[in-house]
Amino acid sequence: MPxxxxxxxxxxxxxxxxxxxxxxxxASASGDSRNLHSLPSYYGSHVALYAAxxxxxxxxLWLIVQPVMIEHHVQKLIPETSYTSQGELNLLMSDVHRxxxxxxxxxxxxxxxxxxxxxLSTETSDIRAVLxxxxxxxxSDVSAPTLVAAKEYRALSVTGDSYRAIAVLALALAGxxxxxxxxxxxxxxxxxxxxxILSLLILAASLAILTTVGIVLSxxxxxxxxxxxxxxxxxxxxxxxxxxxxGGSQLGILPLFWGTFxxxxxxxxxAVPIGLFAAIYTSEYASPRIRGLAKPMLEILxxxxxxxxxxxxxxxxxxxxxxxxxxxxxxxxxxxxxxxxTAGLVMGVMLIPFVSSLSDDIINSVPQSLRDGSLGxxxxxxxxxxxxxxxxxxxxxxxxxxxxxxxxxxxxxIVVLGAGAAARxxxxxxxxxxxxxxxxxxxxxxxxxxxxxxxxxxFALGMTLFVITLCLNIFALWIVRKYREQYE
Amino acid sequence: xxxxxxxxPAGKPQLKKTSGSLLELDxxxxxxxxxxxxxxxYGMAAVGVGLIFLLVLLFTIVRNGVPAFTQTFIELPxxxxxxxxxxxGNRDVEEIKKVTTFGYSGLINDALAASLVNEGITSxxxxxxxxxxxxxxxxAAQIRDYVLANPDQIGKTVNFEVLASSRVDGxxxxxxxxVALVNDKNLDAAHLDVADQLKxxxxxxxxxxxxxxxxxxxxxSRPEQAGIGVSMLGSLFMMLVVLVLSLPIxxxxxxxxxxxxxxxxxxxxxxxxxxxxxxVPSIVFGxxxxxxxxxxxxxxxxxxxxxxxxxxxxxxxxxxxSTRASLKAVPPSIRDAALGVGASKMQSVxxxxxxxxxxxxxxxxxxxxxxxxxxxxxxxxxGMVGYIASNYPDGIASGFLDPNSAMPxxxxxxxxxxxxxxxxxxWGGIIILLVFLMTMNIIAIILRRRFERRW
Numbered sequence: 001m002p003x004x005x006x007x008x009x010x011x012x013x014x015x016x017x018x019x020x021x022x023x024x025x026x027a028s029a030s031g032d033s034r035n036l037h038s039l040p041s042y043y044g045s046h047v048a049l050y051a052a053x054x055x056x057x058x059x060x061l062w063l064i065v066q067p068v069m070i071e072h073h074v075q076k077l078i079p080e081t082s083y084t085s086q087g088e089l090n091l092l093m094s095d096v097h098r099x100x101x102x103x104x105x106x107x108x109x110x111x112x113x114x115x116x117x118x119x120l121s122t123e124t125s126d127i128r129a130v131l132x133x134x135x136x137x138x139x140s141d142v143s144a145p146t147l148v149a150a151k152e153y154r155a156l157s158v159t160g161d162s163y164r165a166i167a168v169l170a171l172a173l174a175g176x177x178x179x180x181x182x183x184x185x186x187x188x189x190x191x192x193x194x195x196x197i198l199s200l201l202i203l204a205a206s207l208a209i210l211t212t213v214g215i216v217l218s219x220x221x222x223x224x225x226x227x228x229x230x231x232x233x234x235x236x237x238x239x240x241x242x243x244x245x246x247g248g249s250q251l252g253i254l255p256l257f258w259g260t261f262x263x264x265x266x267x268x269x270x271a272v273p274i275g276l277f278a279a280i281y282t283s284e285y286a287s288p289r290i291r292g293l294a295k296p297m298l299e300i301l302x303x304x305x306x307x308x309x310x311x312x313x314x315x316x317x318x319x320x321x322x323x324x325x326x327x328x329x330x331x332x333x334x335x336x337x338x339x340x341x342t343a344g345l346v347m348g349v350m351l352i353p354f355v356s357s358l359s360d361d362i363i364n365s366v367p368q369s370l371r372d373g374s375l376g377x378x379x380x381x382x383x384x385x386x387x388x389x390x391x392x393x394x395x396x397x398x399x400x401x402x403x404x405x406x407x408x409x410x411x412x413x414i415v416v417l418g419a420g421a422a423a424r425x426x427x428x429x430x431x432x433x434x435x436x437x438x439x440x441x442x443x444x445x446x447x448x449x450x451x452x453x454x455x456x457x458x459f460a461l462g463m464t465l466f467v468i469t470l471c472l473n474i475f476a477l478w479i480v481r482k483y484r485e486q487y488e
Numbered sequence: 489x490x491x492x493x494x495x496x497p498a499g500k501p502q503l504k505k506t507s508g509s510l511l512e513l514d515x516x517x518x519x520x521x522x523x524x525x526x527x528x529x530y531g532m533a534a535v536g537v538g539l540i541f542l543l544v545l546l547f548t549i550v551r552n553g554v555p556a557f558t559q560t561f562i563e564l565p566x567x568x569x570x571x572x573x574x575x576x577g578n579r580d581v582e583e584i585k586k587v588t589t590f591g592y593s594g595l596i597n598d599a600l601a602a603s604l605v606n607e608g609i610t611s612x613x614x615x616x617x618x619x620x621x622x623x624x625x626x627x628a629a630q631i632r633d634y635v636l637a638n639p640d641q642i643g644k645t646v647n648f649e650v651l652a653s654s655r656v657d658g659x660x661x662x663x664x665x666x667v668a669l670v671n672d673k674n675l676d677a678a679h680l681d682v683a684d685q686l687k688x689x690x691x692x693x694x695x696x697x698x699x700x701x702x703x704x705x706x707x708x709s710r711p712e713q714a715g716i717g718v719s720m721l722g723s724l725f726m727m728l729v730v731l732v733l734s735l736p737i738x739x740x741x742x743x744x745x746x747x748x749x750x751x752x753x754x755x756x757x758x759x760x761x762x763x764x765x766x767x768v769p770s771i772v773f774g775x776x777x778x779x780x781x782x783x784x785x786x787x788x789x790x791x792x793x794x795x796x797x798x799x800x801x802x803x804x805x806x807x808x809x810s811t812r813a814s815l816k817a818v819p820p821s822i823r824d825a826a827l828g829v830g831a832s833k834m835q836s837v838x839x840x841x842x843x844x845x846x847x848x849x850x851x852x853x854x855x856x857x858x859x860x861x862x863x864x865x866x867x868x869x870x871g872m873v874g875y876i877a878s879n880y881p882d883g884i885a886s887g888f889l890d891p892n893s894a895m896p897x898x899x900x901x902x903x904x905x906x907x908x909x910x911x912x913x914x915w916g917g918i919i920i921l922l923v924f925l926m927t928m929n930i931i932a933i934i935l936r937r938r939f940e941r942r943w
Contacts, residue, residue, distance in 0.1 A: 202744055205741040212764075298539070308922070462775045
């Protein structure tokens, strides 16, 4: 039975359960809902929840576990002599999948009888031709063990699917029956329903933890895999980055770190002064009208997708910088439009609203009494800001800058399009360099084999990036929170 | 600062005596006032610089992107000669199909030559096939499709509007100059002379290009044919996934954290977790999607479903944070009143607090969706870039599961193709993307204005 059908049947059972539970409760109260402990609809929902929730949970679990178990079992059928590495085994397994799916397709098409598909063997017929007949193209001829594995795969899937249908539907029916039997006028249906809802709410809230666990696990496993193939010391302290998919790559992270750091530094050098002064102006000087106009306008910059900034860097800022610093003008500092400066400037523009709106909040939360005190002593407004407000707001502003820095380090599209692809350690800001994020993209896009160190290194880079930004964020949030409490 | 002329202790310089008039500013005051003014100007300059950046950005986008919405077409009466298309003459579609697009380009060349003669333009080329470079290579396919759909038209002369080639289009838009064509094997300056004359004759026209908004992506050599429509559908399916998953899950999580969660370390861990997830670089979510959804669960690559799942995980923290803020804004008196008339805690939340917080929640959700719509980096890793979105999905299921691109991914793809004609498409795509984002933001603002309640 196909998965969608099972799902729909369970939902229908739940709907029937709702009606059953409601009417049974009313009947037990001789039709007068005042005699019930809870409102009638709660009895209905109670039965519906018992019918749907456990069975759907089982269903979801089954959908995930069954393919994994079948995979494991089928893998054992392939003789160990026919492959030498994990990569070859994966290729064989994908052949198995393709043949199994192809047979399924042929049976559904009617070009192959269900029994005939089970009886196929490599000695009596050419599988490739049989499948090609029904419109499934195979890349190579089929070996005997692969066909056996594919047939086993199909058989197991079919058995698994029928067990799945039986188990899920039985559980739904059992839940329904159990809840219906429990329904009577004194049953505390509301409390039961609310308990279930509460646990669903908890489940939703813990999804955030699950996401983090998912991120950490997917990074950690692949990173460990990478360090088995490539020494960690060379990765962290290597000064050359030259991956080559043929082998013998040098994967030192230092040039990438340097590029990331340099670009972020330029970005912050643009964003921090502009953002900070803009925040001071809008919060301390501007009239409500100008403030109401300037703030949302600046925040538009934050709402523009990063791909737009990337394109802006690649096609507008790069060529204009070339026109000024390029070889044509005699300065000759710049060789191509993509450079640290290009990406840094554009990223700085992107970060302005980030710095300004955070600092604005923080400056606003400095108590007015501090300003009044300083102005009362005869200080001018700018002296008050420089000597009273800013020092009071300093920790918060540092937090804002750190958050902006973590944004700059994690930014991808601008550097992918604007910074170039060459990994080098250089001081010249007009040279092309590359960053951690840009290299994650370039190592994982394309047809790389996921088992090779050149692809796995992306996970190690991601891990490094994740750890750095996480530390920066935790530290910044801690500073901001600590500061906010100070004046509350 | 002070007028008191008490003589300081010995060794310290005497305070200079002021001129005496209160109406005249002394030097120190003037200096301080100047500093004040300077500081103020710095602030104004900073705001101004920010706004200038914004204007420059928007101006660049509009100036470079607007040309993408128009396209140069050539009106061409093509004689669908029976001898070439249907030798047997029995109008059997299967047989007509055997004539490939290559067979049709001869017809186009003849039609071009004929229309030059008609307009009294002398062709600078010896061979008719040299004119071929004026029209897009998609023209042959266009005519073939027409013939296959209307086999009865064979033998007649039909007026077609075929796309001009991208270089001609670029010339019309001022992107291509004669000087630049010297080293270009795709077009000669002589072609441009012909194009000019065709334009004067009214055969060559620039028109609004609907195909850019609704059409499919094209191969690298035919920028004139590429459109963003298919990837727009990809984005739509992704946003559906994000909406359907992130709104209920986000609301449920926020309701729990804001209304029910006991104050203990587990709740603290969840809260810290959410605020940190909101600041994790989006590329890391792409790695998560690649490792979990594609490698582990083995969902299909490039599918909008996977993109939607990844973006859901990425937007959830944003939605949770804004939902919690709007739940917090509902005053406790509402809860107390509900509890006072006998509602359970759950009832007070779901019947009273949540409906009152709904406008705020929807606003936050729309803004979260807008953020997800413009996000590119995670999509790079799950294979939505590099895929040429040339086919419309066949239905709902195929819309979710078949490989597709998304608007920002499509823009990135075009930017990578390193052809000025594709750069123009990329800018045009950005205009469309920004129009979507702006609409979403405006809806959010209207919602907030219309339903926001001050307690």
